[in-house]
Amino acid sequence: MQDYIDLAEKNGVTLIDIGKCQFCGANTQRGIHECLEIFNLGFQEIDFSNFENHIYRFLIVDAHTLQHPEIHGRWNNHFHLSRLHLIFEYGIKWTYELSPKLSDYLNKYKVHKQDEYLTPPELLKRGNITTTDIKEKSTNETDCKDLIKNWALEVYEKWSVHHDIVDDIAKGFLNKI
Ligand SMILES: [Zn+2]
Numbered sequence: 001m002q003d004y005i006d007l008a009e010k011n012g013v014t015l016i017d018i019g020k021c022q023f024c025g026a027n028t029q030r031g032i033h034e035c036l037e038i039f040n041l042g043f044q045e046i047d048f049s050n051f052e053n054h055i056y057r058f059l060i061v062d063a064h065t066l067q068h069p070e071i072h073g074r075w076n077n078h079f080h081l082s083r084l085h086l087i088f089e090y091g092i093k094w095t096y097e098l099s100p101k102l103s104d105y106l107n108k109y110k111v112h113k114q115d116e117y118l119t120p121p122e123l124l125k126r127g128n129i130t131t132t133d134i135k136e137k138s139t140n141e142t143d144c145k146d147l148i149k150n151w152a153l154e155v156y157e158k159w160s161v162h163h164d165i166v167d168d169i170a171k172g173f174l175n176k177i
Pocket of ligand 1: 021024025032035067130131
């Protein structure tokens with residue numbers, strides 16, 4: 001899991017090893033490294049063996065990726081913002097089977113959109129809820145789910161300047177499946 005260090009370097013970003021997360025502002029001691037550790041542990045109040053709870057996994061990944069685009073490839077923004085748009089605006093009940101389908105759709109889409117960048121919101125202005133909030137404030141499964149949903153909604157709203165683009169993607173995608 002050192003890939004993110006290489007990606008940050010590739011994106012010209014210097015990672016800060018101490019203090020708050022430089023991207024989302026999470027209340028960490030070891031910056032992005034700790035923010036990612038919390039993310040990777042995956043909020044264990046939620047029982048992910050229950051199919052009904054899978055949606056929270058998608059929301060976690062989308063929210064975290066869109067708060068930290070500097071440690072991902074540029075087309076990840078299209079994927080995760082489109083998925084949130086499909087979930088929030090179209091009420092799609094996302095499943096593991098849909099993710100590779102959306103990836104395939106975007107692989108074809110991007111061939112004709114090489115100049116299209118989804119510029120991220122400013123650093124630290126990507127939603128008030130962060131990994132450390134969820135870790136510290138979730139005392140039970142219900143709280144944890146509510147926080148995750150609000151986290152994803154906040155991040156989604158912070159990317160609102162690109163909602164038109166992902167709406168076109170969502171419509172094209174829904175036509176194909
Ligand atoms: Zn962070």
